Amino acid sequence: MTFIVASIVERSISGVSRSSKKAFSLGADLVEVRLDLMEIDRVDADFMARVRMAVKGPAIATLRSYKEGGASRLTKAARRKALKAILRSGFEYIDLELESDADLLKEIKKTRTRPEIIASSHFTRPVKAREAETRLRRACKAGDIGKVAMPCEDASQALMLSVISMKFSMNGERFTLIGMGEQGQMTRVCVRQMGSSMVYCCMPGKPAAPGQLDLRTQLSLYRRDKVVLGLIGHPVSHSVSQPMQEAALARSGLIGAYLHLDVPPKNLDREILERFRNLGFKGLNVTIPHKKNVHSLCDRLGPSALATGAVNTVKFEASRIYGENTDVIGLTRMIEGKIRISPDDSALIVGAGGAARSAAYVLSHLGADVTVAARSLKKAKDVASMVDGHALPLPLEGKCHSYDIVVNCTPMGTKSSGGRIPIPARVFKKGTILFDLVYNPPMTKSMKIAMSREAKAVNGLDMLVHQGAQSFRIWTSKEPDVKAMSRAAKGALR
Ligand code: NAP
Numbered sequence: 001m002t003f004i005v006a007s008i009v010e011r012s013i014s015g016v017s018r019s020s021k022k023a024f025s026l027g028a029d030l031v032e033v034r035l036d037l038m039e040i041d042r043v044d045a046d047f048m049a050r051v052r053m054a055v056k057g058p059a060i061a062t063l064r065s066y067k068e069g070g071a072s073r074l075t076k077a078a079r080r081k082a083l084k085a086i087l088r089s090g091f092e093y094i095d096l097e098l099e100s101d102a103d104l105l106k107e108i109k110k111t112r113t114r115p116e117i118i119a120s121s122h123f124t125r126p127v128k129a130r131e132a133e134t135r136l137r138r139a140c141k142a143g144d145i146g147k148v149a150m151p152c153e154d155a156s157q158a159l160m161l162s163v164i165s166m167k168f169s170m171n172g173e174r175f176t177l178i179g180m181g182e183q184g185q186m187t188r189v190c191v192r193q194m195g196s197s198m199v200y201c202c203m204p205g206k207p208a209a210p211g212q213l214d215l216r217t218q219l220s221l222y223r224r225d226k227v228v229l230g231l232i233g234h235p236v237s238h239s240v241s242q243p244m245q246e247a248a249l250a251r252s253g254l255i256g257a258y259l260h261l262d263v264p265p266k267n268l269d270r271e272i273l274e275r276f277r278n279l280g281f282k283g284l285n286v287t288i289p290h291k292k293n294v295h296s297l298c299d300r301l302g303p304s305a306l307a308t309g310a311v312n313t314v315k316f317e318a319s320r321i322y323g324e325n326t327d328v329i330g331l332t333r334m335i336e337g338k339i340r341i342s343p344d345d346s347a348l349i350v351g352a353g354g355a356a357r358s359a360a361y362v363l364s365h366l367g368a369d370v371t372v373a374a375r376s377l378k379k380a381k382d383v384a385s386m387v388d389g390h391a392l393p394l395p396l397e398g399k400c401h402s403y404d405i406v407v408n409c410t411p412m413g414t415k416s417s418g419g420r421i422p423i424p425a426r427v428f429k430k431g432t433i434l435f436d437l438v439y440n441p442p443m444t445k446s447m448k449i450a451m452s453r454e455a456k457a458v459n460g461l462d463m464l465v466h467q468g469a470q471s472f473r474i475w476t477s478k479e480p481d482v483k484a485m486s487r488a489a490k491g492a493l494r
Contacts, residue, residue: 001197002191002192002195002196002197002198002199002222003029003030003197003198003199004027004028004029004030004199004201004215004218004219004222005028005029005030005031005032005060005198005199005200005201006019006020006023006026006028006030006031006032006200006201006202006203006215007031007032007034007200007201007202007203007206007207007208007209007212008020008023008031008032008033008034008055008203009034009037009202009203009206009207009208010037010038010206011037011038011039012038012039013038013050013051013054014054016033016038016051016054016055017054017055019031019203019206020033020054020055020056020057020059021056022203023203023215024056024057026215026216026219027215027219028057028201028215028219029058030057030058030059030060030092030093030198031055031057031058031059031060032059032060032062032095032200032208033051033055033059033060033061033062033091034062034064034070034208035048035051035061035062035063035072035082035086036062036063036064036065036070036071036072037070037071037208038051043074043078043081043082043085044081044085045085045088045089047085048061048082048085048086048088048089048091049088049089049090051089052089052090052091058092058093059091059092059093060091060092060093060094060095060118061086061089061091061093061094061095061115062095063079063082063083063086063095064095064097065079065097065100067097067099067100068097068099068100068120068121068122069122069124069149069209076100079100079101080103080104083096083101083104084104086115087108087114087115091115092115092116093115093116093117093118093145094114094115094116094117094118095118095120095147096117096118096119096120096142096143097119097120097121098119098120098121098135098138098139098142099121102142105117105119105142105143106142109142109143116144116145117142117143117144117145118143118144118145118146118147118198119138119139119140119142119143119145119146119147120139120143120147120148120149121135121138121139121147121148121149122148122149122150123135123148123149123150123151124151125151126150126151126152126153126157127150129160129163129164132148132150132160132161132164132177133164133167135148136148136164136168136175136177139175140168140173140174140175144174145174145175145176145197145198146173146174146175146176147175147176147177147178147198148175148176148177148178149177149178149179149180149209150177150178150179150180150184151179151180151181151184151210152179152180152181152183152184152187153181153183153262154183154234154262154263154264154267155183155186155230155232155259155261155262155263156263156264156267156272157179157183157184158179158183158184158185158186158187159186159272159275159276159279161177161178161179161184161187162186162187162190162193162194162275162278162279163275164177165177165187165194165195165196166193166194166195166278168195169194169195169196170195174197175196175197176196176197176198176199176200177194177196178200178209179211180209180210180211181210181211182210182211182260183261183262184211185211185213185259186228186230186259186261186279188200188201188211188212188213188218188221189213189221189226189228189257189259190228190279190280190281191222192222192224192280193278193279193280194279199218199222200212201213201214201215201217201218202214202215203215204216217257220255221255221256221257223255225255226255226256226257226280227249227254227255227256227257227282227475227476228256228257228259228279228280228281228282229245229249229256229257229258229259229281229282229283229284229285229475230258230259230260230261230276230281230284230285231258231259231260231261231284231285231286231287232261232263232268232284232285232286232287232290232294233261233262233263233286233287233288233289233290234262234263234264234265234288234289234290235262235288235416236260236261236262236287237260237262237416238414238415238416238440239260239287239440240439240440240464240488240489240492240493241258241260241285241464241468241489242258242259242260242492243488243489243491243492244464244465244468244485244486244488244489244492245258245468245471245472245485246258246488247481247484247485247487247488248468248469248472248480248481248484248485251480251481251484252476252478252480252481254476254478256282261284263290265289265290265293268290268293268294268297269297270297273294273297273314273321276316277316277321281316282315282316282475282476283313283314283315283316283471283474283475284313284314285312285313285314285468285471286311286312286313286314286354287312288353288354288411289353290354291310291311291312291325291353291354291355291357292309292310292353292354292357294311294314294323295309295310295311295323297321297323298311298314298321298322298323299320299321299322300317300320300321300322300323301322301323301324302322302323302324302325302474303324304324304325304326304327304328304329304358304361305323305324305325307325307328307361308325308327308328308354308357308358308360308361308386309357309386310325310327310353310354310355310357310358311323311324311325311354312324312325312326312327312354312467312471313325313326313470313471313474313475315474315475322474324474325354325357325358326466326467326468326470326471326474327354327355327358327463327467328358328361328362329466329467329470330462330463330464330465330466330467330468330470331358331359331362331435331463331467332362332366333462333463333466334435334458334460334462334463334466335362335363335366335435336366337462338433338435338456338458339405339433341363341366341367341368341405342367343367343368343369344369345367345368345369345404345405346368346369346371346403346404346405347363347368347369347370347371347403347404347405347406347407348371348373348403348405348406348407348427349363349370349371349372349373349383349407349409350373350374350394350406350407350408350409350410350422350423351373351374351408351409351410351422352372352374352376352379352380352382352383352409353409353410355409355437356372356374356383356407356409357383357386359407359409359435359437360372360383360384360386360387360389361386361387363387363405363407364386364387364388364389368404368405369389370384370387370389370390371384371389371390371391371392371403372384372389372390372391372392373391373392373393373394373396373422374391374393374394375393375394375422376393377391377392377393380392380393394422395422395424396422396423396424396427400424400426400427401426401427402426402427402428402429402432403427403432404431404432404433405432405433405435406423406427406428406432406433406434406435406450406455407434407435407436407437408423408434408435408436408437408438408444408446409437410422411438412438412445412446413436413438413441413444413445413446413447414438414440414444415440415441421445421446421449423446423449425449425452425453428449428450428453428454428455429453429454429455430453430454430455431454431455431456432450432453432455432456433455433456433457433458434446434447434450434455434456434457434458435458435460435463436457436458436459436460437460437463438459438460439459439460439461439463439464439489439493440493441493442459442461442493443459444459447459461486461489461490461493462486464489465482465485465486465489466482468485468489469482469485472485
């Protein structure tokens, strides 16, 4: 059983009273009063007792020190006095810091009438598994409940914390292990599977720590039947898949979350996928640069994954990992909505990664004569050979001609990307249509170049929506509200 703890961030006692009342009415099991964030006139037993009386339910008192990421700058002696006052004020739990409060922890652990002690420790940077585990073990020993928080720079660090959590849970420890920041959020979403004793969340708009979910969301995600999904890639910050897929979940009446999960290429292996499964993920989308690697990590492949050698959708089945490539259907829908391809139409695909494989497959099936251009001629040839196409190296030399269809399958033009656009203006002529798979920003540099040559230009948003809708069908066996997905994606781009 995990206690859902609402952190109360208020400056005054009346604020604490109001917020904690709301938290309990919404369903919080406990509230955490962040005393370090309050305007405190006197640090004495009377003040602490007044704060305690303001909360009509079980409460944790936390006086987080500046050193551990809080706002309290009390001297050692003043801190000790304040904590002693808290001990006498009737709080059910007190948060004591493993380092700053080491003496007090030893002293009061043996006393009989005292609040439950949460022994806490906060890393300021990500650490290796061994260090995180040792720290949590020390915290569990020092208090009744051990609490360790660590900032996560990528999803594999949060997965590492989840593995440690499951081990502690199996050993019957009382603990909470928190990944901070967006990349640590899965430790909050999947807290039930991790076996944590507590999960901290916030009142709307008042987070006490980076990555905290708001109380309503945290409560709904504690359900056993939630649908947890995500996008693995590196980078993933440009994506609008989260609002789009969460709109689909909401319109289908499903409780769930879709997380953007940064997984550096060196960390992607079968074990990482297994860890997502163990945490209760139903499935994943896969983006740059993992589509080809994930293809080789699946147990069972769908027809489009088999045809293209790339996977953008993973579904965790009971004992197997299923992979499919919904870029194929996404791209087909986008192209068919815009043009009718005739057999002598020429198509230039720029890039030779996962999306390029789908583009080559789709355009060749629609009847176009396909050329693939990439920085590595070897990779271009590899993709072109799938469809009996031609291959060219990037940058394109002077002799390259114009094409009827051009598809940008590189990330060049994405909001965060710098560097030169690999598509020269001369590949466009009046009547060419450019499909730029990039959609953030909605008007890319390549689109501007194409339009200046009187070519038509379409960004990748329609494809994103259609591939996402197909992934949703695979994960949930439900028909998504495609219009709502499109609205959410467009809204996120504004
Ligand atoms: P990927 O498998 O990593 O392939 C990326 C390709 O781009 C590789 O061929 C890479 O070449 C090439 N590339 C990277 N930087 C380049 C540069 N500066 N100049 C020339 N080529 C460069 O990624 P992907 O999954 O195919 O995705 C490609 C792009 O399409 C991404 O921006 C992705 O977000 C977008 N996409 C959009 C949708 C949609 O629904 N709209 C769907 C799929 C993909 P090297 O191999 O030499 O590195």
